[in-house]
Amino acid sequence: MSKDGVLIRARGLVKRFGDFVAVDGIDVEVRAGEAFGFLGPNGAGKSSTMRMIGCVSPPSGGELQILGMDPRRDGPAIRARLGVCPQLDNLDPELTVRENLTTYARYFGIPRRTARERATELLEFVQLAERANSKVEPLSGGMKRRLTIARALVNEPDIVLLDEPTTGLDPQARHLVWERLFRLKQQGVTLVLTTHYMDEAEQLCDRLVVMDGGRIVAEGSPRELIERYSTREVVELRFGAEGQETFAGKLAGIGERTEVLPDRILLYVADGDAAVAEVHARALAPASVLVRRSSLEDVFLHLTGRTLVD
Amino acid sequence: MSVLEKADSGVAPRAGLVGRVPALAVLEYQLVAYRRTWRAGVFSSFLLPLLTMVGFGIGVGAYVESGVGGVSYLDFIVPGLIASTALQVAVGESTWPVLGSFEWIKVYFAQAASPLRAGDILGGHVAFVLFRVLTSSLAFLLVAALFGALHSPWALTTPLLVLLIGLAVATPVFAYSASVRSDSYLSLLFRFAVIPMSLFAGVFFPVESLPTALRWLAYASPLWHGVDLCRAATLGVAPDWSVPGHLLYLGAWAAGGWLLARACFRRRLVV
């Protein structure tokens, strides 16, 4: 770790696959103890970035320093201190839940006894203790994900990298994962995660960067980003089947900004109720009206003109 | 929850041997995985030599009354079968399991995220293949001893010879399996390399009976060198080729195969 507590420092970091630029010169700093997020849609370059940080993918350009070391030279030493939960689970389905942890611990040179003890503790932590001796194959997606997270903790890492930790999980399984990650965060473990779910980013990240097309388009805490790029409230209007565009013109002047989506119109306003009153005053009768607080989804929409999850 | 509390996580204790030779951790993983299936394999690793011994040695041997070059047909083919068992097991264990570790269960990628290097991952898996080659060949050797087909104390060197054959064959096959994306390519390897070698590289009859062009193909195959060495060992006779020549030739396959396989592993794991 460097003196200022920066664990990961990237400057103009680039990843190319042939002619294709997946990560296009990003600057990132992750400090000890924080939960840092990469928020962006599919193809934004999140996984490519995580794989470079995980020292399994050499940068094509720029600088990258992890735990004060150079991934090009010190890959094994850095990886020894990282915990990695990849986007797609790569557990061994034929081994038991416990064996997946104990064999993995050995890759880090952890003695067998210690490995067994840690496996027991970690299975308790991710609430899989009862399944310790069952095979991995029949486990649900959420259980596999939790096991992968436990595996990432087996070497007591300084940084835990989580690539889309809850993608593909049902809401209940997702909440269970969030709750565990939140516990880790409270214990001061440095988390770096990617997601294309704005609620995940809002709940877990102290600080995040919004990525799109291999670039960082904004950076800050969820609150800062919302304050900077959106209004306090949003009014969502749906105008039935007629198409939203016909109504968009009639809404001019209400609020700071209007976004017209295929299925609804978003009005960015300071006061939602006042805006709704104004809509009715203009004799417009939307099929449905919803007033809500601004979210990172709105930040993304404002910055890129697109929604995060399509 | 001491595991997760940074306070008592000092420097991670490094386990002696595995700390120094990380590939051993990979071997250990392979052995843990093998523990689930080995029982099913033990029976067949004895049954197969037994059946071939009875079928070829005694059945076919009855028609080859003159023997081959002064030794009974059974005694002639036993060392060849031991060498070709090493070949079959080495290739079998270096094809589907390797492709699967990249394409299906992706365990190599999980290993690559740990401090292991491509060479450790390769080395640990190759070591497991050698373990399989050794145990299968020992089963064969045991059956052969029971049939009285071992005639020289040099037979004790066959375990080392099969390890060398295994290494010479497994490493290039690891490279091959790491380079293809579909298992239909693996069947090709059996059809166009393993089966022809098993039939024509001196296991069942001396390669001198082959037409010249085919004979040179047999000489080029690693199996013929293994067969000649094993035959010299179990019969206690001089091999057709010099012993150092054989050893060097197989060693060259092993070394070349290792370098190639490691390059292929790096290309797949580090992208």
Ligand SMILES: Nc1ncnc2c1ncn2[C@@H]1O[C@H](COP(=O)(O)OP(=O)(O)O)[C@@H](O)[C@H]1O
């Ligand atoms: N190994 C690869 N070879 C070629 N292109 C790749 C490779 N990995 C990723 N890409 C491309 O790079 C872009 C970014 O991918 P990725 O980093 O996986 O994005 P994200 O994780 O944000 O969805 C995508 O267009 C993807 O197709």
Ligand SMILES: [Mg+2]
């Ligand atoms: Mg991704």
